Amino acid sequence: MNSTQQWQNVTWFEVDEHQDGQRIDNFLFSRLKGVPKSRIYRLIREGQVRVNKKRIKAETKLAIGDQIRVAPIRYEIKEETDAPVSDKVAQSLLSRIVYEDEGLMVVNKPSGIAVHGGSCVAYGLIEGLRAASGKKYLELIHRIDRDTSGLVMISKKRSTLKLLQDLLREHKIKKTYVAVVKGQVSLDKQLINAPLLRYELANGERRVCVSKDGKESKTQWNVQERFMHGTLVHASPLSGRTHQIRVHGLSIGHPLIGDDKYGHETTYKGPKPRRLCLHAMRLEIPGYAPIEAPMPEDMQSLVAQLRAQKADKVVVSDKDDE
Incomplete structure (x- = not known):
């Protein structure tokens, strides 16, 4: 892969009708090709990206005619053939x-x-x-x-x-995920209400934790099936935070199977997963029929192995955790 590194001067962009309503981070991802995502987020946080001379956040929505200023940065120029x-x-x-x-x-x-x-x-x-x-x-x-x-x-x-994006912001689109988590979740249904704070590791990688200083975050969990070493859950995030389902699972002692970032040290004696056991299975969008994607074969295989193991008797509360 051929590439060269150069310093660029201050860069200006003007938003046209095709970018109206787009988030500033997504806008920059598509235009600063050689710049890592973590670097772009850092530029935004440090105020090195301005929209109409004002500091902004990663989720700021753009409007037609907005003037975007990006401070000088080092970037990597790649040939079009680099990523065929x-x-x-x-x-x-x-x-x-x-x-x-x-x-x-x-x-x-x-x-x-x-x-x-x-x-x-x-x-x-x-x-x-x-x-x-x-x-x-x-x-x-x-x-x-x-x-x-x-x-x-x-x-x-x-x-x-x-x-x-307006419907997402107004929480009018329902997203349902299927997850396989460690241990036996006791409640059939529960609303996990725990504020989430995003932070950054020394290498620039993003992480999330439960913190009183975080943003309000809620996830509805509905147990579908319990196994000896795990639980099949349908999870619907009522807010759109990074890694929300994964961190909320960890917060109640049931991290997702196959998660190498959150709860990987939690004991698990079931079949070895091939990947993070989380799948976005259903979308309910106003004006559209529900859109679904069945659980993929690798997750189905793991569930079948869990199901084949002898299940312990579980006492389940008949009360929802509101």
């Missing part, structure tokens, strides 16, 4: 489209692929779909973790991007 999308990968991504209309595309993302390229990632789901489909305008409406599989919404029109 093979025909096999292209066809695989296109085969994972589970819903599409004139404005919206929903893709069943596999575990292990990032939603967009960045540090140490030549290309992600969005870059691969752009190359595979030949469509010039495709933008992520939201994101899920690299290790999480499942449904990702992608806009094909600026108006769809703005509409669905």
Whole structure:
């Protein structure tokens, strides 16, 4: 892979109708190709990115005519051939489209692929779909973790991007995940209400913890099946925080099986997982029929192995933890 590193001067961008309503972090990801995501977030936090001369946050939404100033940074220039999308990968991504209309595309993302390229990632789901489909305008409406599989919404029109991001912000889109967690969750249903604080490790990697200084975060957990060494859970985040389901699981003593960031030291004697056992399985969007993606084969296989083990008798409370 050929690349060179250079210093760039102050960079200016002007927002047009195609970027209206887009988050500033997503805007910069697609334009500062050689800059790691962690660096972009740091630039935003340190005020080195300004919109109309004002400091902003990563979630700030852009409007037509906004002037974006990026302070001088060192960046990596890559050739277009650095991240080719093979025909096999292209066809695989296109085969994972589970819903599409004139404005919206929903893709069943596999575990292990990032939603967009960045540090140490030549290309992600969005870059691969752009190359595979030949469509010039495709933008992520939201994101899920690299290790999480499942449904990702992608806009094909600026108006769809703005509409669905507004619905997400207003908590009008219900997202349901299926997860396999360590141990036997006692309550059939519970609302996990624990504020989450995002922080950064020395290497720039993001982490999240429960903290009174964090942002309000709620997740509804519904137990589907209990096993000797784990529990199958449906989780619906009522707020959209980074790593929310994973950290909330850890907070009640039931981290997700296969999670190498949160709760990996928690004892687990069940079958060895191949990946993080978290899958975005269902989207309920106003004006659309529910969109679903079944639990992938690797998670189904692990559940089958857990189910085959002799289950302990469990005493379950008939009260929800409100």
